[in-house]
Amino acid sequence: MKKLFLLPLAAIIGLLFFQGTQKSELSSNPELEVAGKKIPKKVMAVVDQKCYGCHNPDARSEKAKSKLDWDALQTLSKSEQSEAKDKIYEVLSEGNMPPRKFLENKPEGKLSEDELALLMKWSKTKRK
Ligand code: HEC
Numbered sequence: 295m296k297k298l299f300l301l302p303l304a305a306i307i308g309l310l311f312f313q314g315t316q317k318s319e320l321s322s323n324p325e326l327e328v329a330g331k332k333i334p335k336k337v338m339a340v341v342d343q344k345c346y347g348c349h350n351p352d353a354r355s356e357k358a359k360s361k362l363d364w365d366a367l368q369t370l371s372k373s374e375q376s377e378a379k380d381k382i383y384e385v386l387s388e389g390n391m392p393p394r395k396f397l398e399n400k401p402e403g404k405l406s407e408d409e410l411a412l413l414m415k416w417s418k419t420k421r422k
Contacts, residue, residue: 320346320364328367329375329419337416340409344392376419383417386410 320326321338333341341364348358351365362382367375385391392403405413 318350318352320350323365326364326368329372329379334416336412340405340413344403344405344409348392348396379417379419383414383419386414386417 319338319342320333321335321342324332324335324338326333326338345362346364347353348355349362349364351359351363353359353363362378367378370378386405392405397404
């Protein structure tokens with residue numbers, strides 16, 4: 295009897311686990327525009343690998359997603375989008391993202407030189 299009772303429980307836990315591991319991605323939204331321009335696919339791919347895990351609407355860190363939520367970028371005004379881009383450029387040029395603490399445990403999360411250059415080129419605004 296007891297084992298039968300555990301079955302639905304196991305199913306629920308399994309389902310939760312499945313949902314938790316199902317990774318949504320920025321590149322699943324190829325129409326996403328920031329400051330009037332689509333985010334290039336190459337940029338999206340890097341963001342998905344190196345940034346999106348912490349900066350998406352379901353991210354665990356409230357701080358990270360409140361500061362930057364890639365999916366929500368398109369809901370911002372154009373000037374807010376430019377500001378967001380500037381912030382991204384800033385943290386990248388200072389070498390602050392992904393966070394150093396995080397990289398200590400997960401060095402593979404670091405941006406390669408090419409990836410960093412790509413993201414910086416994208417986030418750099420003409421004003422600078
Ligand atoms: C391991 C989680 C994690 C990853 C990966 C990560 N971030 Fe962050 N990010 C954070 C956290 C946490 C904060 C909030 C830091 C704070 O305010 O102290 C943050 C803040 C930011 C901010 C706002 C900075 C500010 O001062 O307003 C930007 C922009 C940003 N991240 C960009 C990126 C980019 C670009 C990437 C990918 C290259 C990235 N992040 C990867 C966790 C992450």
